[in-house]
Amino acid sequence: MRSLFPDICTANLIESKDFYVSLFNFSVAFEIDWYIQLQSPQDEHLQIAFVAQENSSVPLAYQQKPQGVVITIEVEDVDAIHETAKKLNMKFVQKLRDEDWGQRHFMLADPNNLLVDVVQMIEPKPEFLKQHGLV
Structure with missing residues (x-):
């Protein structure tokens, strides 16, 4: 591949x-x-x-609005991307937040209304690791 x-x-x-x-x-x-x-x-x-x-390269049955996809993009500085998205007046669907499993992230809707999850990896909470048998 x-x-x-x-x-x-x-x-x-x-x-x-x-x-x-x-x-x-x-x-x-x-x-x-x-x-x-x-x-x-x-x-x-x-x-x-x-x-x-609507292009002929796309089979007719699939020439429709995309849905059900989350595009995850891992970045080094999620706060900087968040600020840029705010300045560009992008459509936020989830606020910037830290997750127990080790992500700091926010979500946007792209022009196709697909979710874009902008993620920075952080340390997971010890309780999460223990709860899921990861330690």
Whole structure:
């Protein structure tokens, strides 16, 4: 396997690109009028792509609004990304918070109304580890 990335079928191709570029500094790896592939500046294997849902490359039965997906993006500084998201007036669906299992995170809705979970790993609470037999 050389890479793995989602192709999100969307009616919001440009808005999707703008969301991930402005918040996560993704760069455009490939772009044509019905398909955009983005990659992380830190690792070219971290990618996400968007295909126009009405394009003939998408089977007719699947040319619909995407749903049921949580896109988790682990970052080094979740607080900085949170501040950027606030400045960009993005749609927050979960406030910034610390979880017992070892994550500091918040959630946004992207232009496709998919959940984007922005995560920074932190130390899990000892009680959580003990409760789940992890110590």
